Amino acid sequence: MTFEQIKEILKIKTVGIAGCGGLGSNAAVSLARVGIGRLIIADFDKIEISNLNRQYFFYNQIGEFKAPALKENIKLINPLVEVESHTIKLEPKDIVKLFRNCDVIVEAFDKAEMKQMIVETVLAEMAGRPIVCGIGMAGWGKNDLIKTQCYDNLYLVGDGITEANEHTPVLAPRVCAVSNMMANVVLEILLGECN
Amino acid sequence: MKINLNNREEILDTNKDIITITELFELKKFTFKNLVVKINGQLIKRDEYASATFKAGDKVDVIHMISGG
Numbered sequence: 422m423t424f425e426q427i428k429e430i431l432k433i434k435t436v437g438i439a440g441c442g443g444l445g446s447n448a449a450v451s452l453a454r455v456g457i458g459r460l461i462i463a464d465f466d467k468i469e470i471s472n473l474n475r476q477y478f479f480y481n482q483i484g485e486f487k488a489p490a491l492k493e494n495i496k497l498i499n500p501l502v503e504v505e506s507h508t509i510k511l512e513p514k515d516i517v518k519l520f521r522n523c524d525v526i527v528e529a530f531d532k533a534e535m536k537q538m539i540v541e542t543v544l545a546e547m548a549g550r551p552i553v554c555g556i557g558m559a560g561w562g563k564n565d566l567i568k569t570q571c572y573d574n575l576y577l578v579g580d581g582i583t584e585a586n587e588h589t590p591v592l593a594p595r596v597c598a599v600s601n602m603m604a605n606v607v608l609e610i611l612l613g614e615c616n
Numbered sequence: 617m618k619i620n621l622n623n624r625e626e627i628l629d630t631n632k633d634i635i636t637i638t639e640l641f642e643l644k645k646f647t648f649k650n651l652v653v654k655i656n657g658q659l660i661k662r663d664e665y666a667s668a669t670f671k672a673g674d675k676v677d678v679i680h681m682i683s684g685g
Contacts, residue, residue, distance in 0.1 A: 444685040531685035533650040540652045540681070544659040559684045572623070572677050573657050585684035596685070 427612060428456040432501075434611050435459040437520035438527045439511055439539055441487040442466070443591055444555045445529030446477035446494075447600035452607060453495045459503040460495065461519055464488045465510035475593040511535075513542040520547070525607050528554040529600070531585070540575060549574055553606045558599035559585040561592055567599060569606055576610075578602045620675040633672070637665040640676065650681040 436457055438445045441464035449460055464487040468478045472487075482490045488506035495504050509515060516539055520526050526547075528539050536554060543552045557579035558567070566580035579599050585591045609615070617628040617635070628635070628643050637653055637660055640646070653660040653668075654677040660668045670676055 440685060442685050529685055531683060533681040533683045536681040536683075536685075537650045537652055540679075541659060541661065544652070544654070545661075554681075555685055556680075557682055557684065570623070572654065572679065575652075575679070577679065579684075581680070582682070583684070584682040591684050 422612070430612060431456045432458040434524045435461065435522055436525050436527060436607055437461045437523035438463070438529055439516065439520075440464055440529035440531070440535075441476075441491045442472065442529060442531055443475040443593075443596040444558075444600040444603065445527065446487070446491050447475075447597050448527055448529060448604040448607070449491060449495060450477050450498060451601050451604035453499045453502045453504075455608065456499065457502060459505070461505045461507070461523060462488050462491055463507040463509050463511055463515075463519060464491075465508060475591055475596040511539070513538065513546070516542045517546050520550075523550070525610050526550060526552045527603055527607065528552055529603075531591075533584075544575065551576065551610050553578065553603045553610075555579050555599050555603055557581045557583045558595050559583045559589040559591050561595055563595075564598070567595075567602065569602060576603075576606050578606060617672045619670065619672065622677055622679070634669045637668050637670075637676075640670075640678070641665070644678075646678065648680045652679040652681060653677065654679075 468482050486508045488508050492504040492506040551574045553576045556577045570577045655670045
C-alpha cells in the first residue's frame, strides 16, 4: 500500500483516546501524523511541569487543560485531522457515549483501577470493539521486554510487569515507545497486516 | 485439569471437574488487585469470582492491570 492509499483508508476512521497523558498524547500525535480522520480525546487534568518528561506538551502550556491543549498541538502537526476534545473524568457511561462511533479505543490512563474500569466497560458494553491498552512501561532500558499480546479484541502493549512508582518513574523513552507501539497496533487493526 | 490460561496451556493441580475463579486464584497464588478476568471470552466481574466456574478445555484469561501511563 502506498501512503496515499493508506491515507484514503485512515481518513474515514475514528479513534477514541481515553487519557491525554504519556500514552494518549504521544499515540494521538502519531495517529495524526499518518492521517487518521478523526480523534476523540478525553482527559480531566491540567498540564503540570512534571508531565513534560514524557507528554506531548510544551512549557508554555503548563496550567492548561490537557485535552484542548493536545488538540491545539495536533492541529499544528496536521490540521486535516478532526479532533473532538473533552475535559472530563471518564466514567463507564461516558465511555460508551463518547466512544460509541470509534473504530478503535485506546486506553491511555495512568491508574490501574481506571485501566480495569475502561477494559471492563468496553468488554461488557461495547462487545467486539477493539481496545488497545498500555500495561507496564515505567523505568528505562529493557527494550526486549516490551511486547504486544492479544486477547480477542483486547490488545495489551508493554512489559506487563513494571509498575510506576517513586523509584521507577515513567519516562519519555519507554512511555513513548509503548504509546507508539499502541498506535502501531491501531494501524494494524485499521489497515490489516503489513506485507 | 488442563485449561488455556492467558493463551498458554496450563495444568491445574485439582481433582475437581469444575472450579471457580476464586479457586483458580488460590491454586495459582494470584493476589493481584485490578484484574480483568474472562472465561471463554466472557467478562467476569469481581463480584462473580466466587460463583463463575470453568472446566477442562476452557479458555481463561486473567489480565493484571498495572499503573503507569
